[in-house]
Amino acid sequence: MNNIQTKERPVTGAAQRQNGQVPTWSPPVDIYETKDAYVLCAEMPGVRKDGLDITVEDTTLTIVGRRAEQQSAGSVVHRESSPADYRRVFELDPTIDTAKIRARVEQGVVTVELPKAERVKPRKIKIGD
Amino acid sequence: MTPARFKTSEAWDPFRQLSSLREEIDRLFDQPLNAYNTPTQFWVGGGWPAVDLYEDRDKLIVKIEVPGMNKDDIDISLHDGVLAISGERKAEEKYAKAETHRFERFIGRFSRALSLPVAVQADKTSANYQDGVLTITLPKAEEAKPKQIQVQAE
Numbered sequence: 001m002n003n004i005q006t007k008e009r010p011v012t013g014a015a016q017r018q019n020g021q022v023p024t025w026s027p028p029v030d031i032y033e034t035k036d037a038y039v040l041c042a043e044m045p046g047v048r049k050d051g052l053d054i055t056v057e058d059t060t061l062t063i064v065g066r067r068a069e070q071q072s073a074g075s076v077v078h079r080e081s082s083p084a085d086y087r088r089v090f091e092l093d094p095t096i097d098t099a100k101i102r103a104r105v106e107q108g109v110v111t112v113e114l115p116k117a118e119r120v121k122p123r124k125i126k127i128g129d
Numbered sequence: 130m131t132p133a134r135f136k137t138s139e140a141w142d143p144f145r146q147l148s149s150l151r152e153e154i155d156r157l158f159d160q161p162l163n164a165y166n167t168p169t170q171f172w173v174g175g176g177w178p179a180v181d182l183y184e185d186r187d188k189l190i191v192k193i194e195v196p197g198m199n200k201d202d203i204d205i206s207l208h209d210g211v212l213a214i215s216g217e218r219k220a221e222e223k224y225a226k227a228e229t230h231r232f233e234r235f236i237g238r239f240s241r242a243l244s245l246p247v248a249v250q251a252d253k254t255s256a257n258y259q260d261g262v263l264t265i266t267l268p269k270a271e272e273a274k275p276k277q278i279q280v281q282a283e
Contacts, residue, residue, distance in 0.1 A: 004230065028233035032224040039224060043234055045194035045261035068260060073192070074185030077246065081179040081194050108196030108261015 004031050004038050004096075004114070007060075007089040024087035027065070036121060038096065038114040044086045045108035046070075052105055054112065056098045061090040063110060095120040177235045180214075180243065187274055189245060189267040196261030197221075197234075203263060207251050212265070215240035247273040 006029065032039045044052075046067035053064040065086035092098070097117045104111050183190040193214055195203065203216040217238045248270035256265045 006231065029231055030221070030229070030234050031231035032227035032229055034224070034227045039227070041221065041234065043196045045196040048260055073183035073190040075183065077182040077184050079181045081181050081192070107198065
């Protein structure tokens with residue numbers, strides 16, 4: 001069965017800047033499928049609940065994460081982390097019940113649960129006597 | 130039984146590796162140039178997790194992006210001016226039996242080490258894990274702090 005497709009990873013950094021866009025960072029994602037739902041885990045360190053923006057439009061799911069404001073830690077000596085916002089877009093399977101999508105963020109990991117619609121869940125058929 | 134994690138083609142996907150290579154290159158361009166202008170630093174590790182180092186008048190602050198960890202699985206040590214961070218990120222146990230469609234997040238053991246540019250007070254070093262970011266605060270040793278010299282007028 002078809003499931004959740006990640007749209008082509010958005011061009012990051014330099015390429016986006018060239019196009020006049022605000023650069024975003026594409027976070028790594030794991031996608032699992034259980035009997036009842038698809039589960040999507042996106043890694044967004046530094047993001048809290050209020051910095052998270054999850055939208056569903058038709059069958060497109062967009063996750064945007066903004067890091068919480070930090071008090072200045074001093075001058076940068078070395079930096080490997082990206083200062084850009086996180087953004088990743090997914091194409092959802094039409095069997096997902098978009099009204100029942102739930103999300104939470106815990107220690108920088110955003111977990112989105114996408115329940116399957118009742119009609120596509122495996123069902124045991126009772127055999128009559 | 131084969132672990133669910135390797136059931137799908139996600140276990141090795143050359144296109145995914147190419148795309149992450151492209152991101153690494155983009156990341157290089159995104160880094161401030163001064164990151165390469167610090168001959169006093171010696172970095173070991175690389176890749177995951179990302180490590181940042183900040184400095185102000187009386188302390189160094191190291192930030193490490195290690196989301197989704199249990200804080201007991203992180204080890205921090207300071208020895209001879211070298212700060213070492215290591216640990217293990219385990220797979221999401223909850224989904225061990227689920228089918229894996231995509232697997233991009235790092236799991237396994239990691240370690241990073243850096244030699245600190247100035248002497249610090251090891252006994253006053255503290256660490257805090259919040260929002261998936263580990264922040265280590267290292268107060269500078271007294272002799273490493275900048276001193277104001279008063280000019281005496283005769």
